[in-house]
Amino acid sequence: MINFLANPARFMGATAWMAPVFGALALVLFFIGVRLGLFASPAEQYQGETVRIMYVHVPAAWWSLGIYTFMAGASFVSLVWRHAMADLAARAAAPIGATFAAICLITGSIWGAPTWGTWWEWDGRLTSMLILFLTYLGYLALISAVDDEEKASRLAAILCLVGFVNIPIVHFSVEWWSTLHQPASVLRPGGSSIDPSMRTPLFVMAGAYFSLFAALLIAHMRASVHRRRVEAARLRAGGAAP
Amino acid sequence: MIEGGLNYVYAAYAAALGGLTVLTLIIVLRAIHWAREAKKLEERP
Numbered sequence: 001m002i003n004f005l006a007n008p009a010r011f012m013g014a015t016a017w018m019a020p021v022f023g024a025l026a027l028v029l030f031f032i033g034v035r036l037g038l039f040a041s042p043a044e045q046y047q048g049e050t051v052r053i054m055y056v057h058v059p060a061a062w063w064s065l066g067i068y069t070f071m072a073g074a075s076f077v078s079l080v081w082r083h084a085m086a087d088l089a090a091r092a093a094a095p096i097g098a099t100f101a102a103i104c105l106i107t108g109s110i111w112g113a114p115t116w117g118t119w120w121e122w123d124g125r126l127t128s129m130l131i132l133f134l135t136y137l138g139y140l141a142l143i144s145a146v147d148d149e150e151k152a153s154r155l156a157a158i159l160c161l162v163g164f165v166n167i168p169i170v171h172f173s174v175e176w177w178s179t180l181h182q183p184a185s186v187l188r189p190g191g192s193s194i195d196p197s198m199r200t201p202l203f204v205m206a207g208a209y210f211s212l213f214a215a216l217l218i219a220h221m222r223a224s225v226h227r228r229r230v231e232a233a234r235l236r237a238g239g240a241a242p
Numbered sequence: 243m244i245e246g247g248l249n250y251v252y253a254a255y256a257a258a259l260g261g262l263t264v265l266t267l268i269i270v271l272r273a274i275h276w277a278r279e280a281k282k283l284e285e286r287p
Contacts, residue, residue, distance in 0.1 A: 019273075034255070043243075050247040056258035099265045106261075107254040114247050212262060219273040226276035233283050 006083050008225045015218050022215035029208035036201035044198075051198070053111040058186075059206040060104040061129070063213055065167055067097035068132060071139075072164040075157035085221070087153045090160060091143055092220035096213055098136035105133060116180055124173035125181035132170055135163035 037055035044051035074090035077083045108126070109119045120126065139156055146152035169176075174183045186192045192199055 030259075034259075038251070038255070046243055048244040048247050050244055050250055052251045053254040056254055060258065095269075096265065099261055103258045103261045106257045110250050110254040110257065114244050114250050212266070216266060216269045220269050223269070223273040223276040226273075226280040230276065230279045230283055 006085055008085065008228075011085055012222060012225055015222060019215045019219040019222065022211045022218065026208050026211035026215055029204055029211055033201055033205035033208050036204060041198050041201050047115055050111060050114050053107055054198070055201050055205045057104060057107040057111055058202060059209040060100045060107065062187075062206060063209045064097055064101035064104055064129075064132065064136075065170060066210075067093050067100060067213060068136070068160075068164065068167055071097065071160050072167075075160040078153060079157045079161075087157070088221050088224050089217070090157065091153070092217050092224060093213075094136060094139050094143075096216050096220070098133065098140060100209065100213075101129065101133040101136055105129060112180075121180045123179035123181055124177040125170065125179055128166060128170040128173050131166055132163075135159075135166060139163070 033055060037052050041052065041055075043049050071090045071093050074086040074093070077086040078090060105126075108129075112121070113119050139159055142159055143152045143156045146155060171184075171187075173179065174181050185194050186199070186202070194202065
């Protein structure tokens with residue numbers, strides 16, 4: 001599969017239908033998820049209505065970690081096998097992951113104000129999540145700052161792999177340190193401790209975020225393939241001119 | 243139990259859905275732009 005998609009022409013042929021399908025799926029899942037999250041799911045015993053913030057906050061957190069893991073895998077493939085499409089995939093995923101991380105931080109801060117009495121606390125989870133967001137920004141700044149695309153890709157891939165060390169820190173921070181942030185309640189040994197009436201909207205929203213990621217990733221990768229073709233043709237035309 | 247709090251909920255949903263909408267617009271517009279440029283290139287004799 002990886003070898004099959006290494007060819008940009010094959011990639012373009014195989015993915016032509018994917019972005020609209022995932023986009024439509026994301027739209028449907030967001031519609032259902034927001035309705036369930038805002039109106040159908042119950043208020044929580046202690047947090048009251050503010051628990052509804054969970055349905056936009058937690059999926060953003062999950063997928064910002066997931067997207068970074070995807071980027072690290074793609075960067076590894078790009079570095080080891082010089083797989084051009086893997087490099088393109090890592091680059092295309094970065095702005096999406098950065099946005100998800102920003103949404104996680106902003107909605108978490110809004111959730112913290114009424115429940116913790118503070119917008120921000122330098123505890124393990126919040127700080128490691130902020131570092132993840134800054135790593136995304138560093139990755140994006142690096143690929144924009146270096147003109148030579150091949151060199152930029154190699155440097156960005158190395159940065160991405162170094163930054164990957166932060167992913168387990170983000171996940172386990174709530175277990176390693178006694179923090180203000182609550183421990184994991186879904187992805188934990190022994191299974192989820194959330195009531196199904198809250199778990200369903202959470203999983204629907206997680207599906208919506210994933211579908212949107214898939215749609216935007218494919219659309220962004222296809223745009224990058226088009227851009228490279230156009231720029232290569234312009235270069236050839238410029239070189240051929242007398 | 244925390245009383246009220248819906249203003250925080252709406253603010254969080256606005257931030258999340260607003261951020262995702264802006265991201266989607268940027269990527270879709272970029273995709274349309276480069277698809278058009280590539281098509282122009284193919285149509286050129």
